[in-house]
Amino acid sequence: MKFPGQRNQKHYFPVEARDPETLEPQIQPKRTHICGIAQTLVDIEARVDDELITRHNLVKGNSVLINDDAANALYRELKERELIVEEHAGGTIGNTLHNFATLSNERAVLFAVMERQIEIGSYAYKYLSNTSSKVDVSYLQPVDGPIGRCFTLITPCGERSFAISKGAMDKLEPSAIRPDLVREAGALVFASYLMRSADGDNIDQAALVAMAEAKANKVPVVLTLGTRFLIEQDPQFWRDFIAEHVTVLAMNEEEAEALTGHRDPIKACEAALEWCDLVLCTVGPEGLYTAGYSDRLQLRETEYELRNGSVPAFNRYEFSRPMRREDCAEPVKIYSHIAPYLGGPLAILNTNGAGDGALAALLHDMAANRYHKLNVPGSSKHAYDALCYSSFSQICKYANRVSYEVLIQHSPRLSRALPEREDSLEEAYWER
Ligand SMILES: Nc1ncnc2c1ncn2[C@@H]1O[C@H](COP(=O)(O)OP(=O)(O)OP(=O)(O)O)[C@@H](O)[C@H]1O
Numbered sequence: 558m559k560f561p562g563q564r565n566q567k568h569y570f571p572v573e574a575r576d577p578e579t580l581e582p583q584i585q586p587k588r589t590h591i592c593g594i595a596q597t598l599v600d601i602e603a604r605v606d607d608e609l610i611t612r613h614n615l616v617k618g619n620s621v622l623i624n625d626d627a628a629n630a631l632y633r634e635l636k637e638r639e640l641i642v643e644e645h646a647g648g649t650i651g652n653t654l655h656n657f658a659t660l661s662n663e664r665a666v667l668f669a670v671m672e673r674q675i676e677i678g679s680y681a682y683k684y685l686s687n688t689s690s691k692v693d694v695s696y697l698q699p700v701d702g703p704i705g706r707c708f709t710l711i712t713p714c715g716e717r718s719f720a721i722s723k724g725a726m727d728k729l730e731p732s733a734i735r736p737d738l739v740r741e742a743g744a745l746v747f748a749s750y751l752m753r754s755a756d757g758d759n760i761d762q763a764a765l766v767a768m769a770e771a772k773a774n775k776v777p778v779v780l781t782l783g784t785r786f787l788i789e790q791d792p793q794f795w796r797d798f799i800a801e802h803v804t805v806l807a808m809n810e811e812e813a814e815a816l817t818g819h820r821d822p823i824k825a826c827e828a829a830l831e832w833c834d835l836v837l838c839t840v841g842p843e844g845l846y847t848a849g850y851s852d853r854l855q856l857r858e859t860e861y862e863l864r865n866g867s868v869p870a871f872n873r874y875e876f877s878r879p880m881r882r883e884d885c886a887e888p889v890k891i892y893s894h895i896a897p898y899l900g901g902p903l904a905i906l907n908t909n910g911a912g913d914g915a916l917a918a919l920l921h922d923m924a925a926n927r928y929h930k931l932n933v934p935g936s937s938k939h940a941y942d943a944l945c946y947s948s949f950s951q952i953c954k955y956a957n958r959v960s961y962e963v964l965i966q967h968s969p970r971l972s973r974a975l976p977e978r979e980d981s982l983e984e985a986y987w988e989r
């Protein structure tokens with residue numbers, strides 16, 4: 558397990574003189590992993606104009622399910638007009654698990670379907686060959702149909718719209734979930750997309766089985782909201798769903814507004830904390846927020862300037878570590894925000910997957926906490942039960958840094974971990 562984010566050891570906390578904060582190399586450290594339930598999709602990325610989006614009955618910014626005829630017509634046009642830029646493995650959770658594995662060098666168990674017979678060069682082949690070897694594909698459920706295709710259509714304004722030809726991506730059965738692996742996981746992650754599976758497709762049931770196992774064993778359940786359009790259809794369903802099942806919620810500001818009715822991200826986070834324990838809210842060019850709880854006894858004041866938003870001095874305790882509300886004797890709501898790393902890249906190749914990258918960083922930090930607890934149980938870090946290894950503030954930095962890395966490449970999947978040492982300016986970022 559790599560440390561979550563590069564930074565000097567003195568910046569780990571809580572720092573106490575004799576606290577074994579470092580993960581001393583052990584002969585055989587105990588390992589940990591995370592689990593995810595994914596829709597198996599390959600992204601077909603194309604540069605298109607707005608007219609094409611409307612003509613194919615798609616909705617800008619949305620992820621729309623399309624039937625085979627519509628998919629064939631769209632594919633034909635993209636091919637004929639030579640608009641396809643790249644084809645790469647995708648799917649929100651596939652991306653997140655891949656990025657988690659790449660960042661942490663730890664195992665991520667993928668519960669998903671895969672074509673029974675794979676031909677070299679096929680989409681299934683591409684999917685697997687674009688997936689980190691640290692993603693454990695031993696438990697994929699074989700299916701007879703093709704995996705899904707996600708037409709990722711980038712319009713000149715930079716917005717991405719998805720058209721999903723789902724193939725057999727929703728055919729995952731509850732029997733494909735390995736309860737023993739869920740029970741031992743540092744987190745179980747899935748996306749709201751899978752709750753729109755059709756009658757007869759059981760991926761939603763598989764997710765419910767996994768969530769029940771996670772909940773019974775106090776494994777954090779992590780939900781990422783795929784697109785605001787899905788949430789807008791029935792926000793109350795999602796509020797109830799989150800309250801019942803979810804520990805950690807990841808969303809962008811539009812999904813946050815659809816869920817809570819608040820356009821202001823801090824207000825939206827505050828509302829969401831009534832239903833879950835920890836929130837990651839990305840806000841595109843405005844950076845991102847983390848929000849959650851800490852017990853009053855564990856609060857740590859920030860050393861940065863206090864900032865006022867809809868909650869005055871909202872970042873006052875951003876040096877505290879996220880906890881479950883139920884683990885706090887006196888829960889206090891905490892918020893932290895960060896602007897894009899280095900002000901954002903000079904050239905953004907594609908924002909697709911930037912949010913998935915941020916979530917992978919958060920999952921890395923959560924898994925690092927479990928790893929540390931398994932290997933250094935006597936550390937003062939574990940005198941109380943926290944969800945994460947680092948503070949709200951550090952998680953913001955790390956998540957933001959990872960998003961930046963995704964922005965400067967085409968694929969939503971990182972091709973390498975972050976540099977071991979950041980040079981010059983970047984060094985300053987971590988030390989600030
Ligand atoms: N235009 C931009 N300039 C600078 N940074 C950006 C920009 N867009 C995104 N980012 C960075 O990427 C992070 C995530 O972006 P965003 O909020 O767009 O995620 P998202 O909508 O969930 O993306 P996706 O669904 O494609 O994964 C932001 O918090 C920010 O750090």
Ligand SMILES: O=c1[nH]cnc2c1ncn2[C@@H]1O[C@H](CO)[C@@H](O)[C@H]1O
Nearest residue numbers: 596620647648649707719750910969
């Ligand atoms: O319906 C869907 N299910 C799963 N993943 C999806 C869906 N629509 C889009 N994406 C995925 O979202 C990623 C960027 O965040 C893209 O890689 C795309 O594959």
